[in-house]
Amino acid sequence: MPELPEVETVRRGLFRLVVGKQIESVRTIDSPKSFPNDLASVEQFMIGATITDVRRRAKVLLIDLSTEYTLVIHLKMTGQLVFIGHQPKPSETASRRASVEYASADTRAADVSSDVADDLPELRFGAGHPNDSLIGELPDRSTRVEITFSDKSHLFFNDQRKFGWIKLFPTLEVPNIDFMQRVGPEPLEDSFTSTEFIPRIRRRQNTTIKAAILDQTVLAGVGNIYADESLWGAKIHPATRVRDVTDEQLALLLKEIKYVMNLSIEKGGSTDRNYVNAEGKRGSYIDFARVFRQEGQPCPRCGRVIEKTRVAGRGTHICPTCQVIQ
């Protein structure tokens, strides 16, 4: 679900909200897959620890603790991190429902960047959870982990499909994790240019260009949304074989990947449904999507109706006029 822009948006929000907080307790529910560490190490290295940093690599979140341990978190398809802050009015403690401001991916960037957001005592952060638009108390049936801080605020890890996970590693070992070893460069780094991108993607000459940019070992962070969006931007049909794509097209494709991801971060990522937070703000990257989930709508460039098909085993959106297989 969450791709790089969504994870980055969550990172920014969490950084602002949880750095400096001290962990008081950790509760796991249905944990074998969602949080496979044994309870003893969790107790030893989490309880009493203070959060020192929130980082991101590819689609993985890294929450550093003062114990020199790090929570490594992959949200996969339906994972969600929800922060519920301390209720400032002691009288309203009957229900958390009443104390929560809901900020979806639609509005998160605005919340992070606006001065108003600093005045909000509570925020909910998540990404892509199908229940984003449902107001409910937490924990709910998708909650896998609940972290309670010493100020009684909470961080919930919800994950409907249980694909996501949290794992606790010594901070120094994080770079040695298999995923970290294999994952490709960060596409938004200024230093990542077509000089590096082109040879990396050409390792996958025989597959489709969409499969190639979804390959996390080629470059980090592209998922189905931004694959379709960037390919449309570069006027490349997703099913085109890499060998049939010119270097000029690849250079343009990288430019489009950077563009759509930066735009999405600016918009606070995407969610799969409309959502309005407590301030009535909305507007997400999905509102700016040119092809993703736009089947039946006119192509913003040429007016031809956008079609949905299947490439690399994934739902794929194209403009049949702008994007032709080479």
Added chain:
DNA sequence: CACTTGACCTGTCCGC
């Protein structure tokens, strides 16, 4: 090695 497909899960939506 490169590439494709199915599996992991739960929930929702769509057609009958």
Added chain:
DNA sequence: TGCGGACAGGTCAAGT
């Protein structure tokens, strides 16, 4: 209204 099947933004482990 119920039921079966397809599908969902990600990655792995298998298979060819």
